[in-house]
Amino acid sequence: MDALDGNAIGGMLHEVFGTEMTAARGTCATCGAAGPLAETMVYLRAPGTVARCRVCTSVVMVFVKVRGMNCVDLRGLAALTAAEHG
Numbered sequence: 001m002d003a004l005d006g007n008a009i010g011g012m013l014h015e016v017f018g019t020e021m022t023a024a025r026g027t028c029a030t031c032g033a034a035g036p037l038a039e040t041m042v043y044l045r046a047p048g049t050v051a052r053c054r055v056c057t058s059v060v061m062v063f064v065k066v067r068g069m070n071c072v073d074l075r076g077l078a079a080l081t082a083a084e085h086g
């Protein structure tokens with residue numbers, strides 16, 4: 001399956017975090033690579049959406065919609081830093 005990039009989940013991230021997150025920096029818990037969420041590899045597959053580290057392909061985020069609510073699993077992230085404005 002072709003991977004999308006993190007911009008594909010920009011709308012969902014906004015729903016979950018209430019703010020624009022594609023520019024936020026995530027740190028992979030497996031390999032320590034850090035980069036904007038927009039640069040993760042995203043796989044849209046039922047019943048959830050998976051974002052993988054571009055360096056080591058470990059799962060960094062999992063989104064599952066349950067009864068209309070977005071549930072997010074960030075266990076694959078060692079850190080998540082909001083983008084600085086200005």
Ligand SMILES: [Zn+2]
Pocket residue numbers: 028029030031032033053054055056057058
């Ligand atoms: Zn990694």
